[in-house]
């Protein structure tokens with residue numbers, strides 16, 4: 650299923666998506682140059698959404714994903730928690746494909762295999 654086009658995802662920025670139309674974002678994308686990282690919008694600590702407001706996934710330095718609940722920090726490219734109560738745990742990677750056209754798609758069966 651289509652999420653967005655790269656042109657809608659500015660360099661160094663994060664954006665949440667609600668492909669299930671559930672009313673809350675279930676995954677986030679972070680763009681780093683030509684690379685796009687996709688993570689489930691759920692903290693490994695308590696499973697809660699990461700952002701304190703829409704699309705606010707990154708820390709002030711823009712070099713980590715942050716969980717608003719208890720301040721856990723995660724590496725953008727690996728999802729590894731480097732600080733906080735879930736230290737050493739990982740965000741769940743989401744299976745995306747970036748097509749040569751710039752379209753970013755999520756595997757259609759993603760949420761059948763990993764229910765929310």
Ligand code: FES
Nearest residue numbers: 692694716718719
């Ligand atoms: S729920 Fe994310 S750090 Fe506690």
